[in-house]
Amino acid sequence: MEVELRDYLQGVILNTYRSNGFQRVNTPIIEEAENLDKSEGGENLNLIFKILKRGDKLTKALENQQYDDLADLGLRYDLTLPLSRYYANNRAKLMLPFKCIQIDKVYRAERPQKGRLREFVQCDIDIIGTDSIYAEVELIHTTAKALLALGIANFNVKINDRRILKSILLGVGFEEEQLASVSIIFDKYDKIGTDGVRRELEEKGYSKSAIDGLINILNQGRITLEMAKELCDHVEAMNDLDSIMKEVEKLSKDQYRVTFDISLVRGQGYYTGTIFEIESADFKGSIAGGGRYDHLIGKFLNETVPAVGFSIGFERIFSIMMEKGAVIPNQKKKVVVLFETSQFEEANVKAEELRKEYDVALYEKPKKVGKFLNRLKEQGYSEYFICGKSEGVEHID
Amino acid sequence: MEVELRDYLQGVILNTYRSNGFQRVNTPIIEEAENLDKSEGGENLNLIFKILKRGDKLTKALENQQYDDLADLGLRYDLTLPLSRYYANNRAKLMLPFKCIQIDKVYRAERPQKGRLREFVQCDIDIIGTDSIYAEVELIHTTAKALLALGIANFNVKINDRRILKSILLGVGFEEEQLASVSIIFDKYDKIGTDGVRRELEEKGYSKSAIDGLINILNQGRITLEMAKELCDHVEAMNDLDSIMKEVEKLSKDQYRVTFDISLVRGQGYYTGTIFEIESADFKGSIAGGGRYDHLIGKFLNETVPAVGFSIGFERIFSIMMEKGAVIPNQKKKVVVLFETSQFEEANVKAEELRKEYDVALYEKPKKVGKFLNRLKEQGYSEYFICGKSEGVEHID
Numbered sequence: 001m002e003v004e005l006r007d008y009l010q011g012v013i014l015n016t017y018r019s020n021g022f023q024r025v026n027t028p029i030i031e032e033a034e035n036l037d038k039s040e041g042g043e044n045l046n047l048i049f050k051i052l053k054r055g056d057k058l059t060k061a062l063e064n065q066q067y068d069d070l071a072d073l074g075l076r077y078d079l080t081l082p083l084s085r086y087y088a089n090n091r092a093k094l095m096l097p098f099k100c101i102q103i104d105k106v107y108r109a110e111r112p113q114k115g116r117l118r119e120f121v122q123c124d125i126d127i128i129g130t131d132s133i134y135a136e137v138e139l140i141h142t143t144a145k146a147l148l149a150l151g152i153a154n155f156n157v158k159i160n161d162r163r164i165l166k167s168i169l170l171g172v173g174f175e176e177e178q179l180a181s182v183s184i185i186f187d188k189y190d191k192i193g194t195d196g197v198r199r200e201l202e203e204k205g206y207s208k209s210a211i212d213g214l215i216n217i218l219n220q221g222r223i224t225l226e227m228a229k230e231l232c233d234h235v236e237a238m239n240d241l242d243s244i245m246k247e248v249e250k251l252s253k254d255q256y257r258v259t260f261d262i263s264l265v266r267g268q269g270y271y272t273g274t275i276f277e278i279e280s281a282d283f284k285g286s287i288a289g290g291g292r293y294d295h296l297i298g299k300f301l302n303e304t305v306p307a308v309g310f311s312i313g314f315e316r317i318f319s320i321m322m323e324k325g326a327v328i329p330n331q332k333k334k335v336v337v338l339f340e341t342s343q344f345e346e347a348n349v350k351a352e353e354l355r356k357e358y359d360v361a362l363y364e365k366p367k368k369v370g371k372f373l374n375r376l377k378e379q380g381y382s383e384y385f386i387c388g389k390s391e392g393v394e395h396i397d
Numbered sequence: 398m399e400v401e402l403r404d405y406l407q408g409v410i411l412n413t414y415r416s417n418g419f420q421r422v423n424t425p426i427i428e429e430a431e432n433l434d435k436s437e438g439g440e441n442l443n444l445i446f447k448i449l450k451r452g453d454k455l456t457k458a459l460e461n462q463q464y465d466d467l468a469d470l471g472l473r474y475d476l477t478l479p480l481s482r483y484y485a486n487n488r489a490k491l492m493l494p495f496k497c498i499q500i501d502k503v504y505r506a507e508r509p510q511k512g513r514l515r516e517f518v519q520c521d522i523d524i525i526g527t528d529s530i531y532a533e534v535e536l537i538h539t540t541a542k543a544l545l546a547l548g549i550a551n552f553n554v555k556i557n558d559r560r561i562l563k564s565i566l567l568g569v570g571f572e573e574e575q576l577a578s579v580s581i582i583f584d585k586y587d588k589i590g591t592d593g594v595r596r597e598l599e600e601k602g603y604s605k606s607a608i609d610g611l612i613n614i615l616n617q618g619r620i621t622l623e624m625a626k627e628l629c630d631h632v633e634a635m636n637d638l639d640s641i642m643k644e645v646e647k648l649s650k651d652q653y654r655v656t657f658d659i660s661l662v663r664g665q666g667y668y669t670g671t672i673f674e675i676e677s678a679d680f681k682g683s684i685a686g687g688g689r690y691d692h693l694i695g696k697f698l699n700e701t702v703p704a705v706g707f708s709i710g711f712e713r714i715f716s717i718m719m720e721k722g723a724v725i726p727n728q729k730k731k732v733v734v735l736f737e738t739s740q741f742e743e744a745n746v747k748a749e750e751l752r753k754e755y756d757v758a759l760y761e762k763p764k765k766v767g768k769f770l771n772r773l774k775e776q777g778y779s780e781y782f783i784c785g786k787s788e789g790v791e792h793i794d
Contacts, residue, residue: 003421021733021748021758023776024400028516029426030446030472030504049427050449052468054506062464070467071449075427095772099758107427109451119425132761134741250742336418344531345647351418361418361496364529375492379420 001380006121006318008328009150010103013123013312016146017101020138022125024101027082029075036074038299039081040269042184047108049075049118075107079124080270080293080309087128087307088300097129099138103314117315124290126309128297133240136274136292137247139310143278143288144256146312152320155280155287156257159245160264162271162291163237164228168262171231172213178206180269186214187265194218223262237273244274270296274308283320288312333358336376338365339387347387354385354393398777403518403715405725406547407500410520410709413543414498417535419522421498424479426472433471435696436478437666439581444505446472446515472504476521477667477690477706484525484704485697494526496535500711514712521687523706525694530637533671533689534644536707540675540685541653543709549717552677552684553654556642557661559668559688560634561625565659568628569610575603577666583611584662591615620659634670641671667693671705680717685709730755733773735762736784744784751782751790 050071079102102124127135185200275291290310297305335358339347351360366372447468476499499521524532582597672688687707694702732755736744748757763769780790
């Protein structure tokens with residue numbers, strides 16, 4: 001039953017994406033290790049499952065004690081890297097800008113525990129080959145439409161821009177090479193608060209005035225877009241963000257909100273501009289995230305290709321829908337036809353006739369029919385038919 | 398476009414399976430290495446992608462020079478092993494017999510080349526928990542229905558039984574411990590002929606009288622079921638095969654054939670009884686294969702659980718359908734709406750209206766509309782609409 005609900009929910013998301021003119025692409029889960037290594041995946045790079053070399057290559061690496069070089073392949077930790085490589089290899093035959101869907105599995109070497117799976121599904125849409133702000137607008141609105149189609153309401157799209165973050169951090173006195181590390185600490189602001197941020201920055205030994213500058217900003221309460229304009233000297237980034245938010249607000253028709261959030265960082269190193277994340281008021285934690293990664297594809301090509309993507313964390317959606325007790329609408333009802341060995345042919349004719357309307361399973365008549373019917377009910381079967389008995393489908397209740 | 402055709406074909410197979418009362422299960426592609434090792438996968442065991450240990454475990458294995466023990470996990474090489482483990486872990490809540498579907502990716506460390514992929518899709522149905530011959534009958538007929546639904550006709554289900562093979566090989570004088578190796582050679586009979594089989598058996602140094610005995614049988618031409626009854630003293634196996642073939646013939650209504658083939662071996666070590674394979678007269682090589690594996694699940698449980706499965710090789714199906722120039726029927730037509738920056742809102746309203754009927758993509762108006770429309774056509778778009786121009790959808794031709 002869980003698999004059926006998963007399939008149904010993924011179908012709703014896929015259909016929304018397709019209806020909005022995105023097309024599905026299929027990328028392999030196995031990637032060259034060197035591609036994964038250069039992907040700037042942030043902390044996720046520590047969670048890559050590496051595939052052992054085989055045959056002579058392995059023998060050679062072991063003989064030469066090249067213990068850092070025992071793997072030549074790895075499992076993807078997200079869908080953005082394989083898509084970037086796919087685009088680099090196939091762009092000659094793709095429509096530009098390329099608007100694509102990936103609903104597929106990714107892998108992270110986490111210790112299996114609640115909420116941390118080593119295999120999980122992401123639902124991504126990406127637009128590659130344009131730096132137009134309408135790419136961001138379309139991704140945000142289409143992702144929101146998928147959530148609305150799933151019956152998830154009351155959510156908020158948080159938005160920020162790495163360029164704004166950079167400008168503000170440089171503005172208060174941090175240095176260029178400190179930004180990655182400062183951002184990682186700043187990313188935890190929601191969890192550890194102002195004091196936590198201060199403590200972790202101090203532990204790193206950064207300049208007191210830079211730390212004070214940042215904390216002063218945080219102490220002003222929620223930073224509005226207007227306030228950010230005062231702090232940030234990247235005019236283009238501020239204008240882009242302003243336009244994206246205005247356009248999304250028009251499309252949203254109050255079905256969801258979009259808010260500027262200066263503390264939104266996102267972990268991946270590859271983001272270059274806009275970043276976004278969706279939070280539901282009804283459920284803790286983020287349910288979708290994404291951003292612009294204008295330099296990732298360039299690692300596989302001799303040119304820069306602008307790109308932006310938005311990813312729904314499917315496992316989160318699935319657990320939300322399970323909590324809500326979601327049911328699959330308009331399901332083809334399931335019937336079982338029970339037969340005794342001698343009645344196999346007759347049972348098949350009956351089953352085939354019923355299949356015009358139902359999904360029909362054939363079972364040899366069990367010793368304990370009652371117990372068997374209970375089990376059927378648990379599995380979502382609603383009706384049964386016993387061969388040789390009076391004609392007609394009977395309801396299981 | 399290829400991805401869409403793949404999705405469509407997999408959908409046809411899935412719907413056929415579901416309509417026949419099978420239910421989808423989801424198993425992980427990562428398995429414990431020790432489970433893969435004990436799976437009796439035959440030559441496929443040499444093609445397992447192994448995942449490098451991580452952290453302390455890896456350090457320890459390297460320090461102790463345990464070079465055979467650098468991997469703790471691996472990628473599944475088929476869907477039968479993960480299903481067996483899944484069944485062993487979950488049987489308390491499953492309906493018995495368990496009739497299930499897996500349409501999913503498997504991995505083999507082949508050198509990438511035409512017809513040999515390292516990642517490919519298999520479409521399996523299995524029935525676990527019954528030794529009834531109706532399980533075989535149902536699997537064969539349901540798999541055949543899926544092929545017929547895809548428009549593949551003119552195919553033949555070849556069937557044999559490992560127990561018959563064993564009885565005949567022992568009968569001519571091979572020894573129990575030689576059977577696995579003799580079977581591997583015999584499996585190549587279609588390719589290398591009688592002379593090839595004789596040569597390879599002689600190279601292994603097997604008894605001349607056993608080799609002569611086997612070659613004598615092969616020299617009789619096609620061995621019918623009646624002839625096999627003379628050679629095989631496993632009465633139960635012969636009767637089972639006879640019944641399965643008769644029941645399948647009744648269901649097939651001459652839409653496909655089922656024939657006994659003494660030379661059918663199948664590579665996997667885990668088969669214990671019936672084995673089958675589907676060949677199409679129109680395309681070389683097999684398109685589906687399967688058999689009974691009554692001892693595999695027992696490796697994960699303290700009891701023997703009978704099981705039988707049938708797997709369609711999806712990549713083969715896909716290339717057949719591409720050759721045939723298959724098209725997706727009743728596809729929701731695709732339209733593109735072109736807009737200039739200032740018309741974004743208007744374009745969105747238009748797109749949303751068209752989405753009631755079509756899949757609709759939004760694109761900013763390109764400099765060269767003609768060239769862009771050509772590209773759209775290649776991607777399966779059939780109509781377009783330019784914002785600001787006269788109302789109405791125009792056909793792309």
